[in-house]
Amino acid sequence: MKSIIIASDLSIHDWFKKKKLQRETEYTREKLDIPGNLWVKCYKCAQTLYSKELEANLKVCPKCGYHFKLTSAERIKQLTNGSPFQEIAANLTSKDFLGFTDTKPYAKRIDESIMKTSHKDAIVVGLTRIGEHDVALGAMDFAFMGGSVGSVVGEKIARLIEAAVEKKLPVIIFSSSGGMRMQESIMSLMQMAKSSAALGRLRENGLPYIAVCTDPTTGGTTASFAMLGDINISEPGALICFAGPRVIEQTIKQKLPPGFQRSEFLLAHGMLDIVVERKKLKETLINLLNFFKN
């Protein structure tokens, strides 16, 4: 299904970009819960890092710049500096309404994930402040069933956006998700429609939405709320895609080039506005919130 096409005089630009993207395609499998150890090994450069130092550096490797995944709590803390976080729909939990069992019943998966992560599901949403700005903020937890989007995530996003419409607030959502939650089958697919429709309503109300894709943002998540920002932002090196690298490699029967589907690739292909390091993220968000406000 592929051939060589002589194309595009944008090639010089592409060529420069591609030189910059000499990075591994392989998806870095990060053990998500760093245990109470004093020392952590970087998943990218394999250097041993002092936990406290990593923490102080916003969980970015001081040696190689690798951005470790953040929990929703860590994300919120980094952005709000202790401003109160008024959580919305905190009590929603997932339901095994199809009685879905693969290698394990979905009901059991839910319980185990709640136990393991002490999150109720894969997103936390609420109202808070970033800098001088009141905002409606959502942050996903990849540790909760791979950040998969089921009815709870969809509902929480819809409620967050509806609260933003009511209170006339900008919306910011940090995605980190393997896609739709298959255990909820079609109902998970419908969350793409629901969240996108809510964003349509937000837009009709003249309120801005900043989408932040963090590593990884894939599948139906990317193909709905994660790509619909007035401004689309990402952290460096994040995997952002519709079809995952393995699916594509199976389809086209060849290895993907390095850097494929990483933030910088999406920037070069026009899908992201800004790729921004974590340490400049808050400043960038405030700058954009200022723009929308004044």
Next chain:
Amino acid sequence: MKSIIIASDLSIHDWFKKKKLQRETEYTREKLDIPGNLWVKCYKCAQTLYSKELEANLKVCPKCGYHFKLTSAERIKQLTNGSPFQEIAANLTSKDFLGFTDTKPYAKRIDESIMKTSHKDAIVVGLTRIGEHDVALGAMDFAFMGGSVGSVVGEKIARLIEAAVEKKLPVIIFSSSGGMRMQESIMSLMQMAKSSAALGRLRENGLPYIAVCTDPTTGGTTASFAMLGDINISEPGALICFAGPRVIEQTIKQKLPPGFQRSEFLLAHGMLDIVVERKKLKETLINLLNFFKN
């Protein structure tokens, strides 16, 4: 400024399309005024054709399907079947307001073109009927200084569209143009802005515009009113481009592939809705006008 990029799994589709486009890139230089001869030679297949027969076949070569250029009068006649044509701004003529002289004074060129073509300038616009539909119709004359767009063409298009807004009519414009009229310098460039702004007003008023690109439609004409249809139509094999083939060949220092910038190429690249043979053109227009009306 070029290189080979491995791209696009649309390639099978492209490949099929490309096979179909084994046609000459060279622009066919058609002598525009077929004299009172009984016999005409086809510019494409070089067959000798009986004038009356060619005429009866809407000036399409019965042997090879080559679409001869039409004058505005011929175009209007083919579409309206003798419905009255209420011409707008019939008396406008071009003015050599810059005192522009290249190898010849512009004033002289205007006079000679009027003499040669018995048109006042490169477009005729007016209100008429196609089938059961009242329409605002414009048709360009390539014979008048290569269909170049100066103040008169821009003004006539703007008045046509304003009349359509007033009378709530759809607009159809047949382009055939080498681009902006350089002898009017910046003022010709401004006609791109003027005609496009008028089309914006038409759109705001909920009235449809069908753009028909005929051979050739190039330069600023393509980059303004000729590409802005709700529906973009073209006749087969027409050259339609922004930069002309020679300019591109000079820039990239290589020959262009066959079929480049022809109607079928633009269709494959998503710029045209329909490529339609002249004998089906009227039917297609009526079909579309029906769609907009009911």
Next chain:
Amino acid sequence: MAKEKPVKNNRNLLAFEQPLQAVYQKLEQLREIQESGKMDMSAEIKQTEKRIEALRQQLFANLNPIQVVQVARHLMRPTTLDYISLMFTDWVELHGDRNFADDPAMVCGTARLDGRSVVVIGQQKGHSTKENIARNFGTAHPEGYRKALRVMRLAERYGKPIISLVDTPGAYPGIGAEERGQAEAIAKNLREMAELTVPFVSVITGEGGSGGALGIAMGNRVLMLEFSIYSVISPEGCASILFRDAKRANEAAVAMKITAKDMLELGVIEDIIKEPLGGAHNDHQLAARNVKQAIVKHLNPLLPLSHRELIADRYNKFRKLGIFNE
């Protein structure tokens, strides 16, 4: 294109239809004899035809989900262009996304439904390998979704209802598709469909494959043919990821609840469209008649609604979908 002799299609028998094979052979023999003029076998022919019908009725009375999948993917199942030619008049296909390409896996155009102007969009599969290659097996690239959006906006600008016919294994997962923003294209469609100010009816006619289906399926009403499917991932995909074995697609198909009946129970769709005996591929005309009737039935109540009401109606439809504990 629609077949003159629908019975011909039957020959492409699915695995679970194998019991029909012998009876069909017999029918053919009888017909040969009849045509040769040697004997009058018309009574026997009639009887055999009845037996075929009875057997088919029995076979299709209780299809399991994986059998439904087979019918939904049947090579002779009517495609979007088949339905268009049978349900509408004055079809004018519109091409191109005005950006990059015309995607043959997605067809869009203007048409008339009982004299009313509408816009139709839908994924296009083929009836042969050659056609399927040309149509990329009904798996669209971003260009396809952008073309669909362009044509939906055309409909909106002129107040015309939109009909979408959904039949795709999914959006194409390839390098070019990713480069040109498959995710962005689908996401934008979802948001823009939610905001359309015109009546919009979607019909899942065959495979409703995940985001690639949803990307044109946010109608005010979503209908499904009796033997079509709608799912977040293909049964094969689900089996290989969740069941760790692609061969367990049967199980996955059952677990996932992908049939029209499941969708109606979950509130995802508003109506099920009855198929001709033995599936839509057995009788394109009848299938198209049923689909058209259902579209008209569901479109009519939408026609008097205001822009605001149409948007609210669509919002509410999708807003309420989701099952959780609170």
Next chain:
Amino acid sequence: MAKEKPVKNNRNLLAFEQPLQAVYQKLEQLREIQESGKMDMSAEIKQTEKRIEALRQQLFANLNPIQVVQVARHLMRPTTLDYISLMFTDWVELHGDRNFADDPAMVCGTARLDGRSVVVIGQQKGHSTKENIARNFGTAHPEGYRKALRVMRLAERYGKPIISLVDTPGAYPGIGAEERGQAEAIAKNLREMAELTVPFVSVITGEGGSGGALGIAMGNRVLMLEFSIYSVISPEGCASILFRDAKRANEAAVAMKITAKDMLELGVIEDIIKEPLGGAHNDHQLAARNVKQAIVKHLNPLLPLSHRELIADRYNKFRKLGIFNE
């Protein structure tokens, strides 16, 4: 980026500036002596600087069109990003057309002009061959025009004024550009700019090259720097087509009337922005200050206008352009 020592730029002397060469050399020698501490040359230095200024004043008092072209294209002339860094605060560059690519020949972003949020778009040239290759010499592809449109629409959605800084030899004429609809992209921008509901000021800072310039230049007010140009085709292009000899560019430049003064007389622009002595490249800061002042002056009266008034204002501005016999 802006230079600390603007005088340094002078060294890139244009042909008609050659008389300055000798005086500059003298100045340099004097400075060397001064810096060595051997003698006090400050009086002589001052005098030589004055001579340079006087000579420059004389040279620039009556530039002919082709000399203006040279100044407009000067490698050290402030680029769009130079102006942005000198005129605005809180610049955030936004990338990408959300379709195909990010075009580095066009820059777009959000910024503040004296505390007011605005959106800025403009073609970007380089100050060196390397930079120019990276920026494609300020010649944008369709992606650039589509990015600009996307960001203009963002501005419109949130009611922010738009500033465009125009500096391009033209839209890029290449295979990919044609394939992806250079004409379509520019045409759509023209129509959409006409319909923008926010105040919009365009400044031609260097080369206003044909449709590629106009594609972002349909402001309610269009301003030009003193030594910028605006034309339907480059003098070289015009010469080779109409004069049948590319070397007759001088003649073409005269015949075409491409200077700011010509544009003001023809009613194409509203104002001319004074440049620092010897051209904007001699003093980026002063040039930026002048441009900023002019933008503020012309933007302020637009701020109270309603959506409808802004559209009407822009329509009338372009509607009236055209000279003919009736």
